[in-house]
Amino acid sequence: MATTDIVFADRELDEIRSTVRALTEEWHRRGLFQPRSDSWVRSFDLEFSKELAARGLIGMTWPARYGGGERSNVARLAATEELLRAGAPVAAHWIADRQIGPSILRHGSDRLKDEILPGITRAENLFCLGMSEPGAGSDLAAVRTVAHRVEGGWRLTGRKIWTSGAHKATHAYVLARTEKAERKHDGLSEFVVDMSESGTEVTPIVDMAGEHHFNEVAFDDVFIPEHRLIGVEGQGWRQVVEQLSFERGGAERVLSTYPVLSAMIDACSHADEPAALTQLGTLLARLGTLRRLCWNVAHSLDQGKAPVQEAATLKLLGNEFERDVVSVAREVLSGHDSRPDSIFGQALLASPGFSIRGGAADVLLSIIAKQEARA
Amino acid sequence: MTERESLRELITDLVAAAPTAESGPSPDLWAKVEELGLGEVAIDESCGGSGGSVEDLVVIVEALARHGQGLPIIEINTARWILGESGTAVVGSGLATAVLTDLTEEQLLADGLSIRSVGWGRHTDLVVLCPRVGRPVLIRTNDSAVEIEECVDLSGTPDDTVTVGPSGSREILDPAPSPETIRARFALLQSAALVGAVRGAYELTREYVKTREQFGAPLIKIPAVAGSLATIRTKVLEGEAALESALSAWPGEGFSGSTTPIFSARVVAARGATETARLAHQLHGAMGVTSEYPLHRFTVRLWAWRDAGLPESEWARLVARSAVERGEEWVWTELAVVSSS
Numbered sequence A: 001m002a003t004t005d006i007v008f009a010d011r012e013l014d015e016i017r018s019t020v021r022a023l024t025e026e027w028h029r030r031g032l033f034q035p036r037s038d039s040w041v042r043s044f045d046l047e048f049s050k051e052l053a054a055r056g057l058i059g060m061t062w063p064a065r066y067g068g069g070e071r072s073n074v075a076r077l078a079a080t081e082e083l084l085r086a087g088a089p090v091a092a093h094w095i096a097d098r099q100i101g102p103s104i105l106r107h108g109s110d111r112l113k114d115e116i117l118p119g120i121t122r123a124e125n126l127f128c129l130g131m132s133e134p135g136a137g138s139d140l141a142a143v144r145t146v147a148h149r150v151e152g153g154w155r156l157t158g159r160k161i162w163t164s165g166a167h168k169a170t171h172a173y174v175l176a177r178t179e180k181a182e183r184k185h186d187g188l189s190e191f192v193v194d195m196s197e198s199g200t201e202v203t204p205i206v207d208m209a210g211e212h213h214f215n216e217v218a219f220d221d222v223f224i225p226e227h228r229l230i231g232v233e234g235q236g237w238r239q240v241v242e243q244l245s246f247e248r249g250g251a252e253r254v255l256s257t258y259p260v261l262s263a264m265i266d267a268c269s270h271a272d273e274p275a276a277l278t279q280l281g282t283l284l285a286r287l288g289t290l291r292r293l294c295w296n297v298a299h300s301l302d303q304g305k306a307p308v309q310e311a312a313t314l315k316l317l318g319n320e321f322e323r324d325v326v327s328v329a330r331e332v333l334s335g336h337d338s339r340p341d342s343i344f345g346q347a348l349l350a351s352p353g354f355s356i357r358g359g360a361a362d363v364l365l366s367i368i369a370k371q372e373a374r375a
Numbered sequence B: 001m002t003e004r005e006s007l008r009e010l011i012t013d014l015v016a017a018a019p020t021a022e023s024g025p026s027p028d029l030w031a032k033v034e035e036l037g038l039g040e041v042a043i044d045e046s047c048g049g050s051g052g053s054v055e056d057l058v059v060i061v062e063a064l065a066r067h068g069q070g071l072p073i074i075e076i077n078t079a080r081w082i083l084g085e086s087g088t089a090v091v092g093s094g095l096a097t098a099v100l101t102d103l104t105e106e107q108l109l110a111d112g113l114s115i116r117s118v119g120w121g122r123h124t125d126l127v128v129l130c131p132r133v134g135r136p137v138l139i140r141t142n143d144s145a146v147e148i149e150e151c152v153d154l155s156g157t158p159d160d161t162v163t164v165g166p167s168g169s170r171e172i173l174d175p176a177p178s179p180e181t182i183r184a185r186f187a188l189l190q191s192a193a194l195v196g197a198v199r200g201a202y203e204l205t206r207e208y209v210k211t212r213e214q215f216g217a218p219l220i221k222i223p224a225v226a227g228s229l230a231t232i233r234t235k236v237l238e239g240e241a242a243l244e245s246a247l248s249a250w251p252g253e254g255f256s257g258s259t260t261p262i263f264s265a266r267v268v269a270a271r272g273a274t275e276t277a278r279l280a281h282q283l284h285g286a287m288g289v290t291s292e293y294p295l296h297r298f299t300v301r302l303w304a305w306r307d308a309g310l311p312e313s314e315w316a317r318l319v320a321r322s323a324v325e326r327g328e329e330w331v332w333t334e335l336a337v338v339s340s341s
Helices: A003-029 A046-054 A073-086 A091-107 A110-121 A236-247 A258-268 A274-302 A308-332 A343-353 A361-374 B003-017 B027-035 B054-066 B073-085 B105-109 B179-211 B223-248 B260-289 B295-306 B312-326 B328-334
Strands: A127-130 A146-150 A153-161 A171-177 A188-194 A200-206 A212-225 B096-100 B113-119 B126-130 B137-140 B146-149 B159-164
Touching: A003 A046, A003 A073, A046 A091, A073 A258, A073 A274, A091 A110, A091 A127, A091 A171, A091 A188, A091 A236, A127 A212, A146 A171, A153 A171, A153 A188, A171 A236, A188 A212, A188 A236, A236 A308, A258 A274, A258 A308, A258 A343, A258 B312, A258 B328, A274 A308, A274 B223, A274 B260, A274 B312, A308 A343, A308 A361, A308 B223, A361 B223, B003 B027, B003 B054, B054 B073, B054 B179, B054 B223, B073 B096, B073 B126, B073 B179, B096 B113, B096 B179, B105 B137, B113 B126, B126 B179, B179 B223, B179 B260, B179 B295, B223 B260, B260 B295, B260 B312, B260 B328, B312 B328
Parallel strands: A127 A171, B096 B126
Antiparallel strands: A146 A153, A153 A212, A171 A188, A200 A212, B113 B159, B126 B137, B146 B159
16 A cells, blocks of 8 residues: 555544444434443344444445445454444344445445345345254355245245344344255255245244343245345355354454443452453553454455454454453452443353354364364 | 575575584584674664564564574573663674563662573573663673573573672663663564564474375374374464564654554463464474484474563563453553555
8 A cells, every 4th residue: 555545544433433333322312222342233223223324334344335334454444443342233234234234345246236225225125144053053155944936936935043133123144945955055055035034934033031032933935036036056065164253353352341341340440469460461562453453354355465363363262262251350449349230241141153153163163273273 | 685585595495504413502603693694683783683674584583583592692692682772882893682571771780680581691691671661770790799500491501590799880871771662672572583483393294294104194184183283384374463463563763652463462372382382292203302303403493482572471461460450441452454554
C-alpha cells in the first residue's frame, strides 16, 4: 500500500470505530441495553440492528448491488470489535452478516443473491443456522433431514437442534440430504428456508442460565422453491466446511467475555495487588496478540487467501482466552455481584458454549495438525 | 529476496560456519557478528553505529535464536544505543553492557550497589545501569571499587553480579532515552529472541516426530503427538503475531510512546516459551534430555530468557498498571492494529 492509501485506510477505520462508539454509547446512556458477555448469541434487539443497517454496518464487505458497503474485511473487523467491546445487542443480524450472507454471495445464484442479500443489509432478513440434528451430536454430516424434489422446488422434512434465534429469525439456513450416498458427506445440499412457510415449528430450549436462545426446529414437508438451493446440489458438505473455516476467524472468538475484562480493569483501580495485576496484565497482553491474529485473518481474506490454519489457531487461542478471563474474574471480582445475571454470572454460564460452537478445541487442533503433517 | 530474508540467510551462513560451543555463547560466532557490525545495527552511524533499523536488529536477534544461539547481542547493542544517544563515544570506549534494575537514579548514585544478572559483565569495560525512574548511570569495570562476581544463567551465558563500593565513580548519562523507552527496547529484543527460539524448537520437534518411527510408523501418526505439535505451532503463530505488533509500536524514526504492545509481546512470548519447552521435551522423550541432542540449546534458553531483564510477571504488571491508571478505552486503543503497521 502507498503511504496515502494507508493514511486513508486508517482514517476509514477510525471513522467506523467512532460511528459504532457513538451509537453504543448513546444506547447505553439511554438504558436501551446492558453490556453483556456473549452478546452476539444472547442479546437480540432488532431496532439496534436496524440502526447499524442505517449506518451501513451490515454487509460491509459485500457489493453495492446487494446493499453492501464494498469495504474490506479489515474495516468490518473494526466494526465488529467495537460492537463486541460494548457488549451490544447484535444477535439479530450476526449470523446472516457473518456467515450466511457471505456463503450466498459465494455460491448462490444471481436470483438468490438479489432476493436475500439486500434484506440482510437492512436487518429485515434474519437468519438462524439449521445444521446440527437431534441424536447427531457434533457429527455435523450425520444429516437425516431430507429434501426431495417436487415440481418447482423441494419438500423438506426433518429436525434441527441448537438453533439459536430460530424463534425470531425470518429465514433458516438448512443443511439437508438430497441424495442417499455411500459416504455420508456426499449428497448434502444447502438451502434457504422461509421460517413463515407452513410446516415449520419452533420449540424453545431453555439453557442453564434460564435464557432462551436455543431451539429445536421441525420441518414437516416444507416447500422450498427451486432457486433457494445455495450452490450446487450434492456439494453441500464442501460448501459448509468452507463456510465454517470462514466463520472461525472473527473477533467473536476472542471478545465474548470482554465486558468482564473491562469490569476487571475498573475493579483493579482500587487496589494494588500484585497477583491480580499480574493476571490482568497477562490477559491484556494476550488480548493484544489475539486482536492482531484477527487482523491477520481479515487481511488475508482481503488478499484473497484462505487462512484456514490461522483462523483455527485464532479460535483455539481465543476460546482459551475467553475462558481464562472468567477464571481470573472469579478472583478479581470476587465479593462482587455473583448473581446469574451479573456480568460475571452471565459470562460463566455462557462459557461452556465457547469451545463447542464452531469446533471443539480438539477438532481445531486436528485441523492445524493436518496441515503440519502435510507440508 | 526481501531485506528480512537476506538478513536471515546471512545469519544462517554465519551459524553454519562457526563451531558450536559446549555451553553458552559461541565465541567464534560472536566475533563474526561483531566483525560484520551486526552488534551495532539500529544505532545511528553518527554515534558510531552501523545504522539500519530496529526491525533489522529484531530480525538478527530472532534468527540467531532460531538457530539455538544465545549471544549477548541484546545487552551490548542496548548499551551502545544508550551511550550513543547520550553522546558518549560507542567505538573506542571499550565493550559495554546494559542491565535493567528496579532502582531509581537516586538509588543508583547512593553509597554501595550490588547489581545482579549483568549479562556478559566479566568481559566488558562499561556497564550501563538502567533505573526504574530517572537517567541511566555508567560505571567502569576497571574502577578499583567495582567487583565482578562471576555467575551464569541457565543456558551457561555469563550473568554476573557487579558490586560498586561507596567510592566507585558513577557517571549520569544525559541526554538519554527514558526508562520506559529502554525497557521497551529490551522487551522488544527479548521477545524476538524468545519467538526465534520457539520457532527453532518447533522446527526441530516437527522434524523429529515426522522422521522418528515407533509402533511401526512415524510418531506424528499418533493423534496425541500430532495434537501436541499443533499446539506448539499455535505458539509460533501467536508469538510471531505478538512480535509484529511490538515492532509496529516502534515505528521508523523515533519511539511512539506506545509500550503496551511491546510489553505485551514480551509476556506472550514468555508464555509461549514455557509451553513450547514443555511440549518439545515431551515429544522427544528421553532423546531430548541428552547433551548430545540439540533440543536443550533451545529449551534452556527458553527457560532462561522468559525471565531475563525483568521476570515475565513484572512485564505483565507493567501492562496492567498503565491500563488500570488510564482506563479501559485507553488500553483498548493501545492494543488496536492499524493498517500502517
